[in-house]
Amino acid sequence: MPHLMFEWVLRRARTRWPNRAVSVEPVPGDFPAPYDRPGANHTRFVSFADWICPTHCIEPALCPAIGAPRTWEMADAVRELAERLRAGGRPVSGPALFVCKHHVFGVGMFAADAVRAGDRLVQEAGSESAPAEILVGTISSCHGALNLLTLGRAP
Template identity: 50%
Template sequence: MIALGAVVIIGGGCYGAFYAAQLQRARNDGTVTYERLLVVDRDPACQVATQDPAPDRDVVVAEWDDFLDRWLDPDVRRTGDRPDMIVPSPLMPHLMANWIMRRARDRWPEREVRTVPAAVPLGTPFDMLHGDGTRYVSFADWLCPTHCIEPGLCPATRAPRTWEMGEAVEAWTHARGTERPTAGPALFTCRHVAYGVGMYPAARAFEGFDALVAQVEATGSADLVVGSVSACHGAIGLIRVAEQGVASAVEAR
């Protein structure tokens, strides 16, 4: 049995409703146990909210960023044998990169903290830089099955899966580190847990922020590579903390 703490599902629409039902099924048959299931959606009439109540499930009506700012407390969130987990939505924005950037701005209010484009290609079959600077990448140049759990034998190619997105992002990060101080990658790697539901530990957020703090303290300024990835797909962002005094110089112009 897989023992988890609190499990947060991002979004209460069609994906969130599917994930909640599958996790409750896994709990009922003894595959997974968790302390609480939280479904977060800004719409009080989202799909999950209109379903019959479940004793172990709560719908939290909130913006995702606002919820994460409250919930991601390093003094509260659990690790170890029963970690708190996050189930991402495939259609959500780069929430964890945004959370780390807000933490960085709180930590260094006198500095410029911003995202910069992940301009260098990763080299995967699908590799696109979005207008907001996030690079979206995939080893798949085919249409993947819905709710694919990314097994060792790829269901699309019917051949062994020889790729791992986390390894590719680590190599990409190392290359960026030869150009300027670069921390990470802070990887939020979604792994299959049960019945088509993937998730990652909430503690990855704190680890990513701590890596940025350590790099800035060592080199004065730094980039942090943030990757929301699975084995096959990913979104890569770059957060930059400028040197002391840069923010005031920008504001003065």
């Protein structure tokens, strides 16, 4: 399954820096979710659900699958991962998060502002000549696809 927003960010970075190494690396670090699987192109798929979610779940505070309060938030977990990577000495910016929220029954989306902010974050991370890494995620409250965009030293 492709991580479409990451593919867009990656294409924009390669266009922006044609003479700079732009690559995708596996997302390192432990993640506090029961479902954590590698996918194609180094996409890391994570989920706090180790059950089959209801088809039309809107991820309310009271999880319908377990009948109890939802004690997790994917955005917080991804931000904490970025902090741990930085604390370990990695040059990680972000995360750039595209957070899908339910707006009407059965329709979830993220705002165009989030797309522009994610692109801006990548541009700022690459504005210096030093190598950079940007953690990018398309997520909901419970599930996510994560990638690590890497920029080599600018020539």
